[in-house]
Amino acid sequence: MSAPRAARPDARLVLVAGAGRLPEQVAHSLDRAGRAFKVLALRGFTDHALRARADATVDLLDIGETLRILEGWGPATVVPAGGVARPSPAAILNAAAAFRNRVALRNLADGGDDRLLRGALALLEENGHTVCGVHEVAPDLLSPAGTIGGHRPDAAGEASIATGRAVLAALSSFDVGQAVVVAADRVLAVEGPEGTDRMLARARALARKPWDLLPWGRMRSLPATVLVKCAKDGQDLRIDLPAIGPRTVRNAAAAGCVGLAVEAGRTLLIDRPETIAEADRLGLFLIGIGVGP
Structure with missing residues (x-):
């Protein structure tokens, strides 16, 4: 995978919230720092407290809807936080069938979790977004x-x-x-x-x-x-x-x-x-x- 892109200064910060306590703690850290952000909740994973303040909710494998939401919000700096259960390779390929990048699809469907996650990031970056880690936006954690x-x-x-x-x-x-x-x-x-x-x-x-x-x-x-x-x-x-x-x-x-x-x-x-x-x-x-x- 190529080196991560630098976040655009006009990009909106979007917290993609998975399971567990981490997404809520990242949200609290961003609140303490006075940083504006939107929450994109993953259906079936995000805890109730953060779902209540979510700006949108999507299914984990609804890639098209996720990209449409991010496009509507403008250029996004995406911060993934929290856990998700690994889908089956068949489910991943079916969900991503509309995309032409077969290398990205192989990265999503094959290999270990690192390759799965990197493939997901590639799809976001190919569509004009950047991805930051929790360590970059909430170093106090x-x-x-x-x-x-x-x-x-x-x-x-x-x-x-x-x-x-x-x-x-x-x-x-x-x-x-x-x-x-x-x-x-x-x-x-x-x-x-x-x-x-x-x-x-x-x-x-x-x-x-x-x-x-x-x-x-x-x-x-x-x-x-x-x-x-x-x-x-x-x-x-x-x-x-x-x-x-x-x-x-x-x-x-x-x-x-x-x-x-x-x-x-x-x-x-x-x-x-x-x-x-x-x-x-x-x-x-x-x-x-x-x-x-």
Whole structure:
């Protein structure tokens, strides 16, 4: 995909709202900044609170109607936020049958989620719109660098963070997940298409196994288990920005983690005060880290 276009100064900002809390939080951030914007709700995905203030509502696969609405609003800078369920390849091809760009259609229908999302962006850009990420319009929602909350990693935790960063750096050229659970130099789980929460469930199951035996035969759990989450190299942050929230913290604690390390400036903290409070309550450190191994 070509480099993202710069937003036109006369372009109207349009928040395309999917599922979850993120779209509402982006709307609140834009309100705080005094930025005018319209909300395009996705039927069946957008939460009730944001649907109530939506300027229009469309079906996820009604590409023609979406483009007609955006055209009526004038040149648009589109900000996608929130989750959607991946449609079947047949449904995507049927919905986009009126469009001539077969490369874009293949990108939509085939391959991983990254290719699906990039294909959707290509259709928008081919019709004169630009696409911005949440990180560009609501930077206050991103993780800061350094310790967040009341706990800090010890030396063993720092070693696990270093291992996790190295693993993610080595895997970043592949279309796999953005997170890993590590304990010192042991990799317990790598995120796949199932997402962070289900990866943590796998790590929780593994943590119950007798990895080590003390000399007198008692079981010992792995020390310094840490969740590390970073964006992949070349990842299109406009549509796939790493994120954690209070539920991530609770699931990490249940998996035996002593802390979470996320990429500063490129990871969303969903429900930020609650996320920090939950980490403090459970005794987990939360830290924003730089990129690289």
